Amino acid sequence: MDHIFACHDIIKTDFVHAEDCYQVDAAGRRYVDFESGIWCTALGHRHPRVQRAMQAQMDQVVHLGTRYPNARVEEAARAVLDVTGVTDGKCVFLSSGSEAVEFGAQMARRFSGRNRLLTFQSSYLSALGSTGAKRPDEWVLLDWADCTDDDGWACLDSIPFETLGGFVFEPGGSGSGFVQFPPKALVEALARRVQAAGGLLVVNEITTGMGRTGKWFGFQHYDVQPDIVCLGKGLGNGYPVSAVALRQTVAETIERSGFRYAQSHQNDPLGCAVAVEVIAVMREEGWVEQGTATGAYFLEGLRRLAEKHAVIKAARGRGMLLGLAFHPHERVSAQWAYTALLQRGYLTGYYPAGNLLRFDPALTMPRAEVDGLLACLDELLAEAAA
Numbered sequence: 001m002d003h004i005f006a007c008h009d010i011i012k013t014d015f016v017h018a019e020d021c022y023q024v025d026a027a028g029r030r031y032v033d034f035e036s037g038i039w040c041t042a043l044g045h046r047h048p049r050v051q052r053a054m055q056a057q058m059d060q061v062v063h064l065g066t067r068y069p070n071a072r073v074e075e076a077a078r079a080v081l082d083v084t085g086v087t088d089g090k091c092v093f094l095s096s097g098s099e100a101v102e103f104g105a106q107m108a109r110r111f112s113g114r115n116r117l118l119t120f121q122s123s124y125l126s127a128l129g130s131t132g133a134k135r136p137d138e139w140v141l142l143d144w145a146d147c148t149d150d151d152g153w154a155c156l157d158s159i160p161f162e163t164l165g166g167f168v169f170e171p172g173g174s175g176s177g178f179v180q181f182p183p184k185a186l187v188e189a190l191a192r193r194v195q196a197a198g199g200l201l202v203v204n205e206i207t208t209g210m211g212r213t214g215k216w217f218g219f220q221h222y223d224v225q226p227d228i229v230c231l232g233k234g235l236g237n238g239y240p241v242s243a244v245a246l247r248q249t250v251a252e253t254i255e256r257s258g259f260r261y262a263q264s265h266q267n268d269p270l271g272c273a274v275a276v277e278v279i280a281v282m283r284e285e286g287w288v289e290q291g292t293a294t295g296a297y298f299l300e301g302l303r304r305l306a307e308k309h310a311v312i313k314a315a316r317g318r319g320m321l322l323g324l325a326f327h328p329h330e331r332v333s334a335q336w337a338y339t340a341l342l343q344r345g346y347l348t349g350y351y352p353a354g355n356l357l358r359f360d361p362a363l364t365m366p367r368a369e370v371d372g373l374l375a376c377l378d379e380l381l382a383e384a385a386a
């Protein structure tokens with residue numbers, strides 16, 4: 001791995017095969033994947049129906065010029081609009097989650113004619129552009145930990161709603177890092193005030209979409225009506241396709257304004273064929289419901305570990321987006337647990353800033369594997385305490 005640019009931690013593994021919730025390395029060792037790659041393979045790696053749809057599309061057409069979307073792209077747009085509830089809207093397909101969120105934010109600016117947007121300070125939005133940089137001249141960054149309803153949400157008083165183009169809301173527990181969810185009433189009040197003042201509600205469903213949080217979409221835990229919904233990760237189940245769904249008036253107003261945007265892989269039929277099949281499989285096989293039940297079972301198990309082991313501060317989560325926060329300790333930490341689990345054949349995630357061990361398994365993760373991971377972690381923590 002000497003020639004792979006280390007823009008992120010690189011762990012020296014060599015996975016050569018992946019199937020459902022498992023990855024196998026070149027030496028034939030099998031690992032149970034509790035991270036779904038990087039939160040992408042919601043239906044498990046290489047779901048057979050998605051594989052077949054991809055192969056069939058590859059035999060027809062993979063890529064078309066941005067001027068020539070075909071019937072497959074229209075089919076994917078209808079499927080995304082239907083499942084997100086943006087039923088009479090319009091949709092564009094891009095490649096990554098970052099592109100989708102940046103596009104959604106730019107559409108809010110374009111529609112409202114206002115440059116400044118609101119988001120929670122800890123929300124991760126994108127690796128690119130304005131949503132990646134979150135510069136203070138373009139963003140109002142609200143720390144929801146400072147907000148309480150004891151004082152009637154006084155934190156809202158300082159927000160210049162009438163100057164905002166929109167609220168970019170990431171419902172995944174603040175940047176999908178901390179697995180801590182902002183109060184329902186606060187999110188609803190912010191959405192209401194922004195929209196009443198002429199801004200748009202843009203939801204970043206890159207991580208939280210496609211069943212991750214126990215509902216199809218993270219915003220469905222709140223009583224809000226998004227204007228723009230950005231999807232990625234689970235939509236492609238490991239294939240790089242993302243989507244932005246826009247409410248009809250938003251889409252049509254922007255189209256009429258002469259707006260132009262082109263990227264090489266915009267509306268590629270291959271990505272669209274994947275999205276169509278992923279949505280169909282999730283619906284027909286009931287994976288959102290099954291993942292929700294497995295997530296509740298998993299969270300119960302994590303809570304039992306938190307009660308038993310003093311080093312664990314809290315177990316928390318929604319659906320299949322779960323975390324175990326550790327107290328500061330001289331040896332035991334989330335990173336320590338991550339490494340120990342990796343050695344025992346489990347792929348998990350950790351977030352150093354929150355001292356948090358993370359689990360974002362496929363919705364297809366069998367309960368027996370959840371039991372296996374919980375037992376392994378229990379044993380590791382007991383050994384560490386001895």
Ligand SMILES: Cc1ncc(COP(=O)(O)O)c(C=O)c1O
Pocket residue numbers: 096097098099101124125126127170172175176204206207232233
């Ligand atoms: C909440 C959230 N938004 C956006 C993104 C960006 O998606 P991508 O990495 O596909 O560009 C991520 C990536 O992890 C994310 O977690």
